[in-house]
Structure formats: C-alpha cells, structure tokens
Amino acid sequence: MSDIHKISILSTYLATLCALGLGLSIYSYYVEIRLEIEDDFTAMCDINEHMSCSKVFKSPYAKGFGFFPEDSIFYVPNSMFGIPFYCLIMFLAFSPSLTIAKFVLTSTLLSNCLTPYLAYLLYFVLQDVCVVCVTIYIVNALSLFVSYKKVMLLTSPAEKAEKPKKKRN
Template sequence: MKTLQRSRAIIATGILGVIVSTYALYVEMAAESKPGYKALCDISEYASCSRVLTSEYSKGFGIIPKESALEVPNCIYGTLFYCFMIFLATFDHIGVIRLQLILAFAACTSSVYLGYLLAFVLRDVCVVCISTYFINGLLFWLVYKKYKSLMKKTK
C-alpha cells in the first residue's frame, strides 16, 4: 500500500472515529436530559451504552476532578483526537508520523484502561465504546504501517 493510500485509510478511519464519538456524545446528552431514554445501542440490561456513557467514568476518564474545566465527556476528547489524527495524516514528514504513532499508542492505552473499567468495574457492554477501541487499534496499525513505509523510503 502506498503512502497516499495509507494516509487515506487513516483519514477514513479518523472520520469513522468522529462519527462514532459524535453518536456517543448524542447518546450521553440525550440520556442525561431525557429520563428513560433508550439508545439504539441499548441492547439489554448488561449491554447499555446510555448507562455506560452516563457513568462517573464517562467524563474526564473518571480521573479528572469534577470541578475541573477539563472534566468533559470522553467522546469530546475522542472527537478532538480523531480530527487531529486526520489533520496529521495529510503530512508525510517522519516527525509528524512519529507524533501520530505516539498519539495512536496513547489512544490504545486509554482504550485498555476504559475497556478494563467497562468489563470489570461497570460490568457492562457498550457497543459504541468497543467500536472506538477497535478504531483506535486500527488507527495505530495504519499509522505504524505508514511509518514503516516512510522509514523504508528514507533508507
């Protein structure tokens, strides 16, 4: 796969991430404002996106203090992350790709943390959340492939 194709795949994956994160924000806002709201991704009592997206871990990753201006929904952080990754994908400079690789790794690390909370603390299944974990993994893999491709060209 050529560098341009890899960049396009990163951009497409980033767009998918923005869409999923935007839907998560919609579900979170609707669930908080409308009592009894049932999202499309609320499959059962133990597979409820709206329950997960309104939990104490849904804002600031559950670690940012409640009074902080940084305590915003995780899906806003996700949307900003995906938009930044889309922007960075337009560059073929090795330094930019390294930054993308670090950011994608950080996203995967946060996915592991949030996945742990989802499975072992909340004991729930969130289709939207799990989708973002896969998107983050795919982004990391695509950026890694682009990085390896550019490294071959510089040798």
C-alpha cells in the same frame, strides 16, 4: 506497487478510521446529552441490560475518564476528548512528512494507552458491553497499526540502508 501508492492507501485508511472515530465520538456526545435531558431516552446502542452504552455513559467514568474531579476543566464527557483528537489525526493523515507521521504514531499510541483501563472498567466494574466503546477501541488499535506502517514506509532510504543486511551463502 510503489511506496508512494502504499502511503496513499494507508493515509486513506487512517482518514477513514478517524472519520469513523469522529462519528462515534459525536454520537457518544449526543447520547450523553440526551440522557442528561430526557430520563426515558433509549439510545440505538442499548441492545439489552448487559449491552448498553447508556449505562456506561451515565457512569462516573463517562466524564474525565473517571480520573478528574467535578471542578476540573477536564471533567467533560470522554467523547469531548475524541472529537478534537480524530479531527486532528484526520487532518494530518495525508501529510507526506515523516515528522508528522511520527507525531500521528505517538498520538495514536497514547490514545491506545487508556484502552486496557477503560475495557477493564467496562467489563469488570460496570459489567457491560458498550458497542460504541468497543468499536472505538478497535478504531484506535487499527489507527495505531496503520500509523506504524506509514512511518515504516516513510523512513528514508538512507535509514533503511544503514540497517545491516544478512549475507547470502
């Protein structure tokens, strides 16, 4: 299989992961809004008292990642960060540019930086398992892996040739 074909497949995987992340972010936003409006709303992701996205979306960490004060412009539902992020990465996924692929790799790396913090809050502080949240963590991790593989394939042959090769005996 040629590198061009592999890059095309990786780009499709990345776009698919971003579509899933976008869908999850939109759903998260929808649930948060419904929870603010309706006291008796039950989300599809509320499985039991220890597996409830509603519990997480009602927590103080559901807006501004728990970092920003209420008067900050960043004090918005966390999903509002995911929606433009996944749209941007999905838009850039099919670019053949190494520079853009490196930007996507850096962006996906940064998106994964909050995962340990959010997973800690989810499991140890809120003592909950949010199916939507965990799925987003997986989407972000897979996006990072796919982005890395794409950058490696796009790396120019000259750069690959500069790496010392082992001599055969």
